[in-house]
Amino acid sequence: MNSTHILSAFDRDLEAVQALVMRMGGLVETALLEAAEALDARDEEMASRVRAGDKAIDALEDQINIECARLIALRAPAAGDLRTVLTVMKIAAALERAGDYAKNLAKRTAVLSQMPQVMGASGSIRRLAKAVVQMLNDALDAYIRRDVKLAEDVRQRDRDIDQMYNSIFREFLTHMMEDPRNIGPCMHLHFIAKNIERVGDHATSVAEQVIYLVTGSLPGEERPKFDTTSARG
Amino acid sequence: MDDMRIVERTVNTKASKISAKGVQVHYGATHALKDVDVEILENTVTAFIGPSGCGKSTFLRCLNRMNDTIPSCRVDGSITLDGENIYDPRVDPVRLRARVGMVFQKPNPFPKSIYDNVAYGPKIHGLARTKAELDEIVETSLRKAALWNEAKDRLASPGTGLSGGQQQRLCIARAIATSPEVLLMDEPCSALDPIATAQVEELIDELRASFSVVIVTHSMQQAARVSQKTAFFHLGNLVEYGETGQVFTTPQDPRTEAYITGRIG
Numbered sequence: 001m002n003s004t005h006i007l008s009a010f011d012r013d014l015e016a017v018q019a020l021v022m023r024m025g026g027l028v029e030t031a032l033l034e035a036a037e038a039l040d041a042r043d044e045e046m047a048s049r050v051r052a053g054d055k056a057i058d059a060l061e062d063q064i065n066i067e068c069a070r071l072i073a074l075r076a077p078a079a080g081d082l083r084t085v086l087t088v089m090k091i092a093a094a095l096e097r098a099g100d101y102a103k104n105l106a107k108r109t110a111v112l113s114q115m116p117q118v119m120g121a122s123g124s125i126r127r128l129a130k131a132v133v134q135m136l137n138d139a140l141d142a143y144i145r146r147d148v149k150l151a152e153d154v155r156q157r158d159r160d161i162d163q164m165y166n167s168i169f170r171e172f173l174t175h176m177m178e179d180p181r182n183i184g185p186c187m188h189l190h191f192i193a194k195n196i197e198r199v200g201d202h203a204t205s206v207a208e209q210v211i212y213l214v215t216g217s218l219p220g221e222e223r224p225k226f227d228t229t230s231a232r233g
Numbered sequence: 234m235d236d237m238r239i240v241e242r243t244v245n246t247k248a249s250k251i252s253a254k255g256v257q258v259h260y261g262a263t264h265a266l267k268d269v270d271v272e273i274l275e276n277t278v279t280a281f282i283g284p285s286g287c288g289k290s291t292f293l294r295c296l297n298r299m300n301d302t303i304p305s306c307r308v309d310g311s312i313t314l315d316g317e318n319i320y321d322p323r324v325d326p327v328r329l330r331a332r333v334g335m336v337f338q339k340p341n342p343f344p345k346s347i348y349d350n351v352a353y354g355p356k357i358h359g360l361a362r363t364k365a366e367l368d369e370i371v372e373t374s375l376r377k378a379a380l381w382n383e384a385k386d387r388l389a390s391p392g393t394g395l396s397g398g399q400q401q402r403l404c405i406a407r408a409i410a411t412s413p414e415v416l417l418m419d420e421p422c423s424a425l426d427p428i429a430t431a432q433v434e435e436l437i438d439e440l441r442a443s444f445s446v447v448i449v450t451h452s453m454q455q456a457a458r459v460s461q462k463t464a465f466f467h468l469g470n471l472v473e474y475g476e477t478g479q480v481f482t483t484p485q486d487p488r489t490e491a492y493i494t495g496r497i498g
Contacts, residue, residue: 006431007458009438073481074457 010075017067017088018144021095024060025140027053028095029133031102032199036129039109039192040122050106057099064092083216087209091143094202094209098136101195105129108188115185118175121168125192128164132200135161139206143213151210154203155219161200168193169229248275250415250445251296251333256310258291258300265291269310269471271464273415278437278446280456280477283466283492289449292466293417296447297333298326314415331358334413338420340400342392342407347384350392350403351375354411370410377443378406379436398429405436409444416440418448422455434459453493457481465489467497 005011031050038046068089071077077085135154142150172186172193212218251273258266266288273279273296281289291300298319300306312319319329331354342350351371354360361367371388375381380402384395392403401421408416418437422430437446437459450456456463457477464474465488473480473489484490491497 006428007435007438009435009458069482070478074478076454076457 010081013067013071013075014077014081014084017064017071018084020060020064020067021088021091022140022144024057024064024092024095024099025136027057027060028099028102029137031057031099032105032129032133032136032196035102035105035109036122036126036196038106039112040126042109042113042117044110044113047106047109051103054099054103058096061092061096064088080213083213087143087213090209091140091206094205098199098202101199104195105192108192112185112188115188116181118172118182118185118189121172121175121186121189124164124168124171125189125196128161128168128193128196131164132161132196132203135200136203136206139203139210142207142210146210146214148211148214151207152219154207155211158200158204161197165193165197166229249273250275251312251314251447252316253292253295253312254310256292256295256308256312258288258295258309259307260303261305265469266295267469271471271474273445273447274462275445276441276443277462278441278448278460279462279464280460281447281449281464281466282451282453282456283472284497285451287466288469289464289466290419292471293419293447293449296415296417297330297335299330299335301326328358331411332413333415333417334408334411335417335419336401336404336408336421339424340397340404342395342400342403344391344393346389347375347392347395347403348388351406351410354407358411360411374406374410375403377409377436377440378402379432379439380406396429398425398432401425401429401433402436405433405440409440413444415445415447418446420449420451423451430455453481465492467492 031053034046035050037043038050068085071085075081135157138150138157139154141147142154169190172190175182176186208218249272251271253269253271253273256266256269257264269288269292271279271292281293283289294300295308295312296319300308308320314329314333318324319333343353345353348371351374352361352367355367355370361370372381372385375384380399383399384403392400395403401424405416405421421437422433425433434455437448440446441461448456448459460477462474463477463480465472465480465484465486467488473484473486475485480489481493484493488497
């Protein structure tokens with residue numbers, strides 16, 4: 001990717017779709033952070049802004065798919081150019097899902113603000129969201145810089161997210177056992193935590209696309225799993 | 234790749250340069266072109282695609298009256314350049330061809346120097362009064378055709394001594410030396426290797442800032458790469474004419490889809 005095409009319009013097209021993905025990534029990161037902030041501050045207005053903002057993210061994904069279809073039809077990309085187009089489409093799909101999770105978080109915020117507050121829960125969730133957004137941000141940086149090392153780092157960092165999620169899971173379990181009135185809000189909070197953890201998985205798949213883009217193959221070995229909540233015990 | 238701006242060499246125009254209405258062409262008893270309506274826009278690359286014998290070259294040659302040289306050829310309908318009927322008896326075809334230039338399939342430089350190849354048109358049309366003016370036209374044309382750097386130290390050597398790709402760019406320089414408003418290209422890259430092809434395609438994209446370009450090509454990929462508008466001809470009919478991205482992703486006519494996907498030929 002360090003040299004340009006003789007037909008410069010090809011470069012402009014490739015840059016344009018990648019710029020759209022970056023813009024989409026920026027919107028998703030903001031949506032997640034604001035959704036978590038709205039939850040923490042019980043700010044329903046901010047939550048409803050996040051919900052409305054998902055339309056823009058979805059529209060960008062549509063636009064990216066249309067532009068990629070055009071690029072494939074008009075330019076017949078090969079090798080690294082082909083991988084660029086394929087990864088752009090996959091990353092856009094991952095970001096679209098992440099955007100949906102942010103929207104879902106904002107939706108639950110509206111419900112939660114009518115319920116009793118659970119001590120410390122929204123703070124933990126906000127920290128989890130921050131860590132996940134940082135991962136997503138790094139994954140997209142790795143994409144633009146074609147940085148396999150950073151991508152690999154993001155991929156490994158998913159274990160931290162899993163561990164944070166585990167401890168939040170246990171925290172909620174404790175709250176629910178202590179007082180059954182916590183069950184309602186804690187169920188919502190748990191879904192929120194789970195969804196944010198899933199955004200981490202999408203950030204990981206963005207990082208894997210970076211590795212595929214640069215090396216031509218997806219990383220082979222299984223990532224270490226540290227989400228133990230589905231294990232017996 | 235660090236630069237993430239969306240840069241587009243956009244030249245958006247709706248202004249029509251050439252307007253063809255109800256064009257019919259007969260070669261003797263053969264009905265080669267049937268009722269073709271096309272608007273060629275300013276600052277736009279328009280590609281004509283279609284199987285051999287579909288009429289695309291015939292139509293291209295109507296646009297600067299190259300068909301006049303074929304005695305059995307009869308052209309009906311109207312073709313206007315900036316609203317002026319080019320088949321009007323008062324129109325001088327030689328002057329018309331200075332405004333509507335042409336580049337052919339095989340590079341055909343004159344057996345003269347590189348300089349004279351480019352200077353010939355401006356000389357016969359009286360576009361330069363002094364040697365200095367002529368020098369400037371030659372340099373500008375060679376620069377626009379992306380040949381100046383390779384040719385500037387050998388302007389006196391014969392044009393036929395250049396490589397195939399350079400000869401084709403020389404022919405483009407010759408065609409643009411008369412400052413045409415429209416450039417017609419009939420398979421300009423079919424004799425060139427992929428690198429020279431890419432250079433000519435890049436050139437076409439640059440020329441669009443100053444001219445309308447109409448290109449006939451057998452390579453659908455080339456039409457896809459360089460043009461903003463695509464016209465598909467089949468059996469003498471203009472089947473579909475639209476925005477290139479739309480024609481290659483969602484063609485409206487089943488014949489267009491069959492052709493661009495390699496199902497009819």
